[in-house]
Amino acid sequence: MTSATEEGLRVELDQGVAILTLHTPSNRNAFGGDVAEEFTRFFREANTRQDVRSILIRSTGDKDFCLGGAPSRTPTPMPRNTIDYRFVSTPHIEMFKAMWELERPVVSAVQGTVAGVGWLLALLADLVVAAKGSRWTHVFVKRGMIPHAGDSFYLPRIIPFHRLNEIALLGDTVTADTLDSWGLINRLCDKEAVQDTAMDLARRMADQPTRAVGLAKRHYRRSLEVDWNTMLREEMAGQAIYTTTADRNEILAAGREGRKPVLTGD
Incomplete structure (x- = not known):
């Protein structure tokens, strides 16, 4: 995992709670395949780690939770043809598959803007804590892309179907307050209370069997x-x-x- 000075995924352990901090401020907390692979390794290891009883996912700062995908820190060659391009999203696909199958409870602490695959990072958690007024934009269609990285599998299982069509096909920005009214947020808080509220839930989860x-x-x-x-x-x-x-x-x-x-x- 990343050190205190480099960008990537930071991992801390606090009495059974693993605190995962997405730290890529140069990309407004967007992340590439290398960081996705760090998440994947941790999720797969966590299932059998006695010292991990719950997980808290958060990001550096309070302006951006995650703005989606980004180039890796170590660039990889671009695919030579369209057939090979199918595999560009593989690191993110594997990450969210591991997160979906994870047998440890997960809490997300969402402050600031959420875009692209940031939706999955936030909403694949078991409990979601979000700051009032935080802005969420699905973004793919407006960027001339289709949803990927598993988005089309997971989000229909989380978001009511016609609400999903609204955010995905129109690409309009919504706030956490709106998502809360749709039943997608467990705790809607003032920005200053998000981290403490999420940590309290993670500790309660860690105290369960x-x-x-x-x-x-x-x-x-x-x-x-x-x-x-x-x-x-x-x-x-x-x-x-x-x-x-x-x-x-x-x-x-x-x-x-x-x-x-x-x-x-x-």
């Missing part, structure tokens, strides 16, 4: 992709597996003994 939370969010997301029979069988398997965990047995013991459970995330 981590594997139960992970399986629950996995099941909810899988239900958007598979048929009824497959989903119920996965739910039954998850329920059976979870009974073997330390936190499940600790919760049962604490109930019998009339005390508060001490959860370790295992």
Whole structure:
């Protein structure tokens, strides 16, 4: 991960909360494939890290949360032909796939402008905290592009269909206040309160039985992709597996003994 002086993804750990800070101020917190790969590595590792029980995603500064994609810090050769151009978005696609499949709870802290793939970075979180008046623009159509990096898979599963058409086909800017009225924001705050509010939610998430939370969010997301029979069988398997965990047995013991459970995330 990036150092304190270079641009990229900064990672800190605070009592079970992994704080991921997107730090690319030279691009107004837009990010290229190299930074997407940093996110992907962390998301894939987090599923089996005992020291990561929840994740907070934020950006440097309060003017821009994320303005979408940008060139990598180490430029890669442009594709030679149209067929090869299909793979340009692969690093971002892999990143958001890993984020979608992540079995750790995620909170996003959104301040400032959101554009392009910034929508996915914010809205693929399990809980979204946003500053009042922060501006969101889908941007692709106005730039002569079509949605990519997984946008066309994820956003129809998150945003009501006709609202999605409004933002994607017209390209109009909306505010977090509007998204809150559509049910997309969990906490709408004054700008000064966003970070503390998001961190409070991340700490509360970290205090939950981590594997139960992970399986629950996995099941909810899988239900958007598979048929009824497959989903119920996965739910039954998850329920059976979870009974073997330390936190499940600790919760049962604490109930019998009339005390508060001490959860370790295992």
